[in-house]
Amino acid sequence: MFKIFLTKRSVNEATDFYIGLIERAVASIGKESRRISHINEIANDDIVITVEAKDFVKVQLFKRLNKKINWFQGITPEEAVMMFNSRWRKVLWEIFERITLSQSALNLFVSLEMRRHYKTKYGYRGGHDLIVPCYNKHLSKESFFIKEKYTTPSFVYAGSLATWQCIDEMIRIYKGVEEQLPNATITVLTSEQDKAIKLLEGYGIKNYSVSFCKLEDLDKELSRYKYGFIIREDHIVNRVATPTKMNSYLASGIIPIFSDVVQSFKENITLEEIIRIDPGDTNEMVVSKIVMFEKNKIINPDTLYINYSLLFENYYNDDIYIDALGKQLINL
Incomplete structure (x- = not known):
């Protein structure tokens, strides 16, 4: 089963639609998915999906052998400086990003430019990622x-x-x-x-x-x-x-x-x-x-x-x- 690991801050109007796309993709291949909020809900043969690099690292600490997918909503280290002028948050999130990019079985990026950024910054080699832009509305x-x-x-x-x-x-x-x-x-x-x-x-x-x-x-x-x-x-x-x-x-x-x-x-x-x-x-x-x-x-x-x-x-x-x-x- 695919387990989507979410925290309270993970789900909002913008992210819920995107998470729904992932759930529909899982259903399209005849598999099941479930949203969870506790690591002990993850079985040994589950594939785990996270929507933040910090959550990925948390799951990785306790469920190292499970395959994992992470959705990168934005470049959080740079956001930490831009919005909060926080250098320590930047360093911490850079650690989370580096670990996630290298250990995730599939990385979901919102743009090609995000992929290019990670290649330049971390030497990310690619080959296990997919581009899906953020959106949540259909044409009316x-x-x-x-x-x-x-x-x-x-x-x-x-x-x-x-x-x-x-x-x-x-x-x-x-x-x-x-x-x-x-x-x-x-x-x-x-x-x-x-x-x-x-x-x-x-x-x-x-x-x-x-x-x-x-x-x-x-x-x-x-x-x-x-x-x-x-x-x-x-x-x-x-x-x-x-x-x-x-x-x-x-x-x-x-x-x-x-x-x-x-x-x-x-x-x-x-x-x-x-x-x-x-x-x-x-x-x-x-x-x-x-x-x-x-x-x-x-x-x-x-x-x-x-x-x-x-x-x-x-x-x-x-x-x-x-x-x-x-x-x-x-x-x-």
């Missing part, structure tokens, strides 16, 4: 045909207000857009509503709304908007990532305005109906791109849906990854 056709969705410049941001989300830069960009497009609006969907209001008012934003949207209602809410912000710093953490926010926006028929620093998006997302923020662009340049797009680009919902559908067939496609993972699991 009805979201493309909301009345007057693409006729007014409505902007949305959904998520936390953490520093690495570059919220201040996003608001500064929107402020410039609002000054040139007086009918523009921005909606911030977050649990940190008081903080969001303070930020928006601090920048003098006029046409805004702030609210919290329950997870089960988020897709319907997102479908109302034309543009969505995904602003990121040009940093190795972001270059190897595949942010689920991109998938969420595209699935809802939203035109993403995003920092073109995610290597996997460079390689796989070639849509014309997107607004790329190039490294080195000033906020004024970004504002100009958005305003020019809004004034000159006429969005045909039928065409947009067809173009997005092609992306979901080739990049956000469950069947592709279930089949590829199933073949790897058979080999184990």
Whole structure:
């Protein structure tokens, strides 16, 4: 049996879908899987799946002979420095990563850039890995045909207000857009509503709304908007990532305005109906791109849906990854 070893911090909205893909891949080869939270639930002939290098090392200490698979969600040592400025966490996670990369029977990466990073940093040789990007939504056709969705410049941001989300830069960009497009609006969907209001008012934003949207209602809410912000710093953490926010926006028929620093998006997302923020662009340049797009680009919902559908067939496609993972699991 395949045992998926999870801790409380392991499962959230983003990871649950990915774990579900693994479970479906196991089922596709006629095998069974079960989510577990205790090492003593692992039998000697089980194949163990972990979703963090730290958990892999923990299982390895007690169940050394079991074959194991690990999903690398991100490059945690670099995240520790970026988000917490913690050098000791960085060193500790580097130990976890090095052990996991060398001893896992199969490594699941979210991008080719992540694999390249591990080859450069640790001398990882590859040969026992698979690329599966992070995503958790399927394309919603009805979201493309909301009345007057693409006729007014409505902007949305959904998520936390953490520093690495570059919220201040996003608001500064929107402020410039609002000054040139007086009918523009921005909606911030977050649990940190008081903080969001303070930020928006601090920048003098006029046409805004702030609210919290329950997870089960988020897709319907997102479908109302034309543009969505995904602003990121040009940093190795972001270059190897595949942010689920991109998938969420595209699935809802939203035109993403995003920092073109995610290597996997460079390689796989070639849509014309997107607004790329190039490294080195000033906020004024970004504002100009958005305003020019809004004034000159006429969005045909039928065409947009067809173009997005092609992306979901080739990049956000469950069947592709279930089949590829199933073949790897058979080999184990």
